Amino acid sequence: MSVLDLSRWQFAITTVYHFLFVPVTIGLAFLVAGFETAWLRSGREHWLRLTRFYGKLFLINFALGVVTGIVQEFQFGMNWSAYSRFVGDIFGAPLAIEALLAFFMESTFLGLWIFGWDRLPRRVHAACMWAVAVGTTLSAYFILAANSWMQHPVGYHYDPRTHREELSSFLALMTNPAQLAAFPHVIAACFLTAGALVAGVAMWHLIRRPGTDGPAFRSALRAGAITAIAAAVVTIATGDVQGKLFTTRYQPMKMAAAEALYHTAKPAPLSLLTIGNLNGSKPVFQITLPRLLSFLGTGNWSGRVQGIDNLQAFYRQVYGPGSYTPIIPVTYWSFRLMIGIGLLAALVTLLALWAVRHGRAPRSRLLLWSVIALPLLPLAANSLGWILTEMGRQPWIVYGQMKTTAGVSANSAGEVLASMIVLTLLYGTLAVIEASLMIKYARTGLAPHPVPPGTGAGGEETSPALVY
Amino acid sequence: MHLSDLWFIAIAVLWAGYFVLEGFDFGVGILLPVLGRDDRERRVMINTIGPVWDGNEVWLLTAGGATFAAFPGWYAAMFSAYYLPLLIVLIALILRGVAFEYRGKREGARWRLGWDGALFAGSLIPAIVWGVAFGNVLRGIPLNAAHNYAGNFLTLLNPYALLGGLTTLALFTLHGAVFLALKTTGDLRRRANALSWKLGAVAVAAGGGFLAWTEASYRAPGHTGATGAASVALAAAAAVALIIAVLASRAGREGAAFAGNAAAIAAATGALFTALYPRVLPSTLTAVGTLTTANASSTAKTLAVMTVVAAIFLPFVLLYQGWTYWVFRRRIGAGPAVASPGAAAVPSRPAAPDVAPEVGS
Numbered sequence: 001m002s003v004l005d006l007s008r009w010q011f012a013i014t015t016v017y018h019f020l021f022v023p024v025t026i027g028l029a030f031l032v033a034g035f036e037t038a039w040l041r042s043g044r045e046h047w048l049r050l051t052r053f054y055g056k057l058f059l060i061n062f063a064l065g066v067v068t069g070i071v072q073e074f075q076f077g078m079n080w081s082a083y084s085r086f087v088g089d090i091f092g093a094p095l096a097i098e099a100l101l102a103f104f105m106e107s108t109f110l111g112l113w114i115f116g117w118d119r120l121p122r123r124v125h126a127a128c129m130w131a132v133a134v135g136t137t138l139s140a141y142f143i144l145a146a147n148s149w150m151q152h153p154v155g156y157h158y159d160p161r162t163h164r165e166e167l168s169s170f171l172a173l174m175t176n177p178a179q180l181a182a183f184p185h186v187i188a189a190c191f192l193t194a195g196a197l198v199a200g201v202a203m204w205h206l207i208r209r210p211g212t213d214g215p216a217f218r219s220a221l222r223a224g225a226i227t228a229i230a231a232a233v234v235t236i237a238t239g240d241v242q243g244k245l246f247t248t249r250y251q252p253m254k255m256a257a258a259e260a261l262y263h264t265a266k267p268a269p270l271s272l273l274t275i276g277n278l279n280g281s282k283p284v285f286q287i288t289l290p291r292l293l294s295f296l297g298t299g300n301w302s303g304r305v306q307g308i309d310n311l312q313a314f315y316r317q318v319y320g321p322g323s324y325t326p327i328i329p330v331t332y333w334s335f336r337l338m339i340g341i342g343l344l345a346a347l348v349t350l351l352a353l354w355a356v357r358h359g360r361a362p363r364s365r366l367l368l369w370s371v372i373a374l375p376l377l378p379l380a381a382n383s384l385g386w387i388l389t390e391m392g393r394q395p396w397i398v399y400g401q402m403k404t405t406a407g408v409s410a411n412s413a414g415e416v417l418a419s420m421i422v423l424t425l426l427y428g429t430l431a432v433i434e435a436s437l438m439i440k441y442a443r444t445g446l447a448p449h450p451v452p453p454g455t456g457a458g459g460e461e462t463s464p465a466l467v468y
Numbered sequence: 469m470h471l472s473d474l475w476f477i478a479i480a481v482l483w484a485g486y487f488v489l490e491g492f493d494f495g496v497g498i499l500l501p502v503l504g505r506d507d508r509e510r511r512v513m514i515n516t517i518g519p520v521w522d523g524n525e526v527w528l529l530t531a532g533g534a535t536f537a538a539f540p541g542w543y544a545a546m547f548s549a550y551y552l553p554l555l556i557v558l559i560a561l562i563l564r565g566v567a568f569e570y571r572g573k574r575e576g577a578r579w580r581l582g583w584d585g586a587l588f589a590g591s592l593i594p595a596i597v598w599g600v601a602f603g604n605v606l607r608g609i610p611l612n613a614a615h616n617y618a619g620n621f622l623t624l625l626n627p628y629a630l631l632g633g634l635t636t637l638a639l640f641t642l643h644g645a646v647f648l649a650l651k652t653t654g655d656l657r658r659r660a661n662a663l664s665w666k667l668g669a670v671a672v673a674a675g676g677g678f679l680a681w682t683e684a685s686y687r688a689p690g691h692t693g694a695t696g697a698a699s700v701a702l703a704a705a706a707a708v709a710l711i712i713a714v715l716a717s718r719a720g721r722e723g724a725a726f727a728g729n730a731a732a733i734a735a736a737t738g739a740l741f742t743a744l745y746p747r748v749l750p751s752t753l754t755a756v757g758t759l760t761t762a763n764a765s766s767t768a769k770t771l772a773v774m775t776v777v778a779a780i781f782l783p784f785v786l787l788y789q790g791w792t793y794w795v796f797r798r799r800i801g802a803g804p805a806v807a808s809p810g811a812a813a814v815p816s817r818p819a820a821p822d823v824a825p826e827v828g829s
Contacts, residue, residue: 063569066522067562073532074554077547081616084547088540089766096533097777103529104785107522108792115519119795164540167766170773409548410616419555426559430566437573468511468518468572 004408006416007079010423012390014071016383017427021065023382026140026187027194028058029106029133031227035220036126046216049446054198054220055129059114060437064430066107071423073099079416083397083407089166090156090173091146098142106135115467140190141183148179150398151389152250158401165401178250181242188234189342189385193378195228196345200374201442203352207368210361213446218356225353232346239339240296247297251399252306253315254392257326258335259293260286261307267294268305276328319400326394330387338384345377471771472761475538476748478778480741482534484734486527487598487636488643491733492726493517493524495644497564497591498637500584503648503659507577510584512800514568516651519796521568523789525561537774541615541764542748549609549617550601553624557594564590595640596633600624602740603632603678606686608750611757618753628681635678638671639710639736643729646713650722653801661717664725668714675710675732679703679739687743699742706735 001009032055039047073095076084084091109131116125149156155172156165167173202220205212247255256262260274262282270292275285294303308325315324348370355362397404496517504510517524536543547554563586571583607628610619645667648660683700713728744750748764751757765771 059569060573063566067565070525070529070561071558073529073536074547074558077532077536077543078551078554079548081544081548084536084544085540085615088536088543089770092533092537092540092543092766093770093774096530096537096774099526099530099533100778100781100785103526104523104789107526108785108789111519111521111523112792112795115515115796167770167773170769409544409551410614411548411551415551419551422555422559426562430562433566433570437570441573468514468568 001413001417003411003413003416004405006413006420007408007411008404010079010416010420011075012387013420013424013427014068014075015390016386017431018065018068018072019382019386020379020431021061021068022136022140023186023190023193023378024061024197025058025065026133026136026190027192027227027231028054028061028197029129029136030191031194031198031223032058033126033129033133034223036129040122040126046213046219046446049213050216050220053441053446054201055113056441057197057201057438060434060441062110064434068427069103078419079409079411080397080407081409083402086164086402086407087149087398089164090149093167093170094142094146094149094173098139102135102139102142104135106132106139109135137187140186144183144186145174145176145179147389148176148182149173151182151393152176152178153398153401154178165398177245178242181238181245185235185238185242188231188238189378189382191231192228192235192342192345193375193382195224195226195231196349196378197375198224199228199349199352200224200371203356203362203371203374204368204442205445206356207362207364207371209445210363214361216446221352221356225349228349229346229353232342232349235342244297244299247305248303251393253308253311253324254326254331254388255297256306256308256311257328257331257392258388259297259305260328260332261293261305262309263307264304264310265294265307266304267291267302268297269293270296271332274332276332281328322395322403324395326392331392334384334388334391338381338388341377341384342381345374345381348374348377470761471768471775472538472765473746474775475534475765475771476741476745476761479531479534479538480738482527482531483741484737486524486531487640487733487737488730489524489527490521491595491636491640492643492647493521494591494595494640495642496648497587497644498595498641499644499648499660499663500588500591503645503656503663504584507580509656510580511572512652512656513648514571514587516648516800518568520789520792522565523792525565534774538766538771539748539759539761539764540766542759545611545615545617545749545759545764546605549611549619550624552621553597553601557597560590560593560597562590563587592637595637599633599636599678600629602636603629605749606632606682606740606744608686608752608758610753611749611751611759613754613756615751615757615759628678628686631674631678631681635671635674635736638667638674639729639733642667642671642713643726643733646717646722646725646729649717650726651799653799657799661720661722664717665714668710668717672707672710672714675736676707679706679736682740682743688745688747695742695745699739702735702739702742706732706739709735 032051035047035051035054039045039051076091076095109128112120113125113128113132116128120128153165154176155167155169157168158164159166199221202217202224205217206214206221243255246252259268260271260276260283261268267290269288269290272287272289273285274283274287276283291301293305295301297303297305308328312323312325316322351367352371352374355364355367393399395403395405397407496513500510500513504513532543535546567583567586567590571580571587601624604624604626607626609617610623612618642664645660645664649657649664652660680703683703687696687699709728710732713725713732716722716728717725746761747758748761749759751759
């Protein structure tokens with residue numbers, strides 16, 4: 001494999017892996033902060049116990065999110081230095097601002113939260129988790145603004161003297177319409193992810209250990225499930241907005257590839273199932289619903305949707321010879337599976353919520369297996385969403401401006417092969433350890449009645465808590 | 469002064485902040501097998517930095533991000549040239565970060581010893597590599613006219629840069645020892661103080677030699693004026709601060725020792741950056757390969773945006789990070805355990821076999 005292929009694989013592996021932890025961090029920070037606030041406001045101890053229980057899962061997950069994030073920041077320079085030179089004037093600022101505004105906030109206040117149980121007044125302690133939650137969300141905003149610029153460049157100009165893209169408007173960069181659609185979509189998906197985790201774990205306890213902390217886990221299930229269901233609705237709505245923007249304006253090729261629509265059609269049918277030939281260059285068998293793609297893509301039942309072949313011909317005229325078509329089977333299936341698996345997650349949470357209505361105690365095996373799978377479903381949907389977004393943009397690294405082939409560093413293939421192997425093995429090992437800890441702590445259940453923090457108990461003058 | 473000069477200073481300040489802060493938590497990690505005689509002592513050591521290490525590490529991410537934003541040419545050339553060293557640092561930081569959080573999450577001596585090993589190696593390796601990396605920045609690396617690296621991993625292992633690695637290793641280890649003396653009690657505190665004296669001798673020798681070599685051989689040519697004098701002055705200040713730190717530690721003045729060593733690290737970083745200026749990454753191959761604050765920087769517009777953002781938000785960061793250190797200012801005892809609420813796996817608390825000890829939250 002070439003340096004280019006290896007660098008792409010490494011970026012894909014490390015990014016998909018990093019984003020397994022990010023959504024849980026973002027969504028769960030808000031839920032844990034919410035639980036702690038519920039404890040403060042209601043005085044009911046079970047909210048405190050839930051705070052500590054889900055807080056532990058949060059921390060196990062957070063550790064890997066943080067350390068894999070460092071790789072992401074370094075990788076642009078290490079593997080994509082030509083890209084970094086070409087766009088650094090625009091792309092670097094959101095990354096630097098993310099570190100300054102968000103990383104400091106989340107890491108510092110999380111340290112205070114972990115170690116501050118008997119050091120800080122209760123309200124201040126809860127506020128620390130809210131600060132973590134806000135920090136993670138700010139982080140998402142800036143990094144998504146950077147990504148949205150790669151999807152739909154705005155607020156820049158090309159300087160022929162320096163041979164690079166330069167910033168024209170920071171405000172335009174921060175209010176990129178692609179970003180305004182992507183950010184709520186991603187954040188909603190984070191809430192779906194965390195809500196599904198909270199609800200799934202709570203339901204497991206309700207089924208497997210009935211009678212143990214029932215009221216607490218019922219509260220957790222309701223909070224998680226309602227969060228997940230509401231988030232699913234927002235994810236669908238914002239996904240629809242994004243789909244229309246990209247179909248009609250920003251990246252018609254990505255959406256044509258996601259639908260395996262080869263020929264421009266007006267009206268266009270929606271493909272329910274397309275089987276293509278092996279290289280994805282044309283369909284062999286299709287089941288379609290008439291006009292539906294026109295409606296979904298353009299908002300009009302007889303809207304015109306451009307096809308892959310027509311777009312390919314058009315881009316050759318504009319940008320010169322070459323393929324401008326992403327890998328169709330990947331875009332087509334990642335799009336369908338993202339939607340399908342995301343909906344399945346919402347459906348399972350809905351069923352779980354229904355199963356405990358009016359104090360019912362569910363015992364169904366099917367439901368048990370469903371809720372065990374539940375926390376994993378949004379993780380899969382999230383990954384597929386990013387695979388669609390990033391692979392659907394190919395061959396571009398910055399849409400219409402720079403091809404991925406032109407962005408890679410002048411490293412040796414051996415170096416990149418070594419780093420890819422080492423990182424993959426390390427990440428794999430850590431995933432096993434992380435998953436085993438998550439399962440261990442999720443199964444253990446709520447800790448027995450904790451001493452309420454913030455009371456100064458525990459002899460803090462002589463022996464502060466040894467948390468680690 | 470151009471905005472690019474201001475951002476050169478800002479990046480110097482971010483690296484200095486990173487070395488001063490993460491320097492001591494690297495030092496604590498390095499001293500884990502040296503000073504921590506049993507699990508309890510090692511836990512005490514780890515908990516002295518527990519609330520702050522992650523915030524300290526963000527100084528690195530901010531320095532990296534600021535370099536990308538303000539000097540894309542520098543970021544691109546340096547990060548791709550240092551491919552393998554940075555990979556090694558990344559692996560070290562990954563293992564170390566995970567070790568903090570996971571160490572107490574299971575019972576069992578092997579589990580804990582394993583993560584202690586990760587903490588040690590994860591602290592030791594970056595403490596050396598950063599010094600080697602900065603030595604090579606000062607010395608210059610073979611960059612071609614397109615600013616791509618034309619050397620290999622062994623190019624970076626020259627005597628000057630290796631002395632740089634020894635310098636950061638000695639300074640950070642000493643920093644960890646004086647920090648532990650300041651933050652612990654009893655026997656651990658006494659041993660940390662005793663070790664500081666020996667580490668101080670190594671740090672003075674290595675650091676003095678490295679800075680003298682830098683000033684003699686690797687200062688920016690043609691800049692013997694103000695910046696040259698400033699670099700010499702900062703190097704001298706670093707040496708003085710370091711000696712004061714060692715003497716203060718000897719006299720049992722733990723606060724002064726820590727402050728002195730922090731000042732020494734900051735001044736030494738300043739001396740390196742002023743010696744480098746106005747270059748940011750010299751080429752040993754060709755003059756056109758050399759990157760400077762002028763040819764590696766972003767546009768004035770980007771730098772202006774960054775300046776406004778930093779001017780508004782950096783003060784808040786300093787305030788709340790400072791507050792964290794205030795909240796956790798007390799010493800941590802290694803004496804008999806008194807369980808605090810939420811404390812982990814305290815031996816006196818019997819735990820049912822399948823009930824995990826309360827850790828982490």
